[in-house]
Amino acid sequence: MESERPLDALNEARGKRVIVELKNKVQLIGNLKAFDIHINTVLEEAEEWENGQMKRKLGKAFIRGDTIILISPA
Template identity: 40%
Template sequence: MSADPSSFILSITGARVSIKLNSGIEYRGDLQSVDGYMNIALEQTEEYVNGEKKNSYGDVFIRGNNVLYISAVE
């Protein structure tokens, strides 16, 4: 288990993740990068609203101030 958030982010880069936004919308995709402002780039992304899949996207960029949490998906 990672000791700090940046170690966790490094350990899941390239893996499938779930990103929950403050608005309640969830994005699931392959984590490509995260910068110092928690801006996130995902590939092969799916959008979920209330647990229901709404859209599929290729690349998605999520602004860090909208992120509620990041979770690794197995």
């Protein structure tokens, strides 16, 4: 049996380390804590990466969903 809806896939990733790619070419890597139907997303122990380099540690980060391109496992 398999998940059929996109948010099911995010739900499976809850608590796991993910890469969130943003429209401004930044990547945020962190533990997926929460998300909603707008794809507003909260990461914990989040790091900001750009061009393959870690720029800074953010701790907990609330990301507005409309800035997100994709979310995949870290």
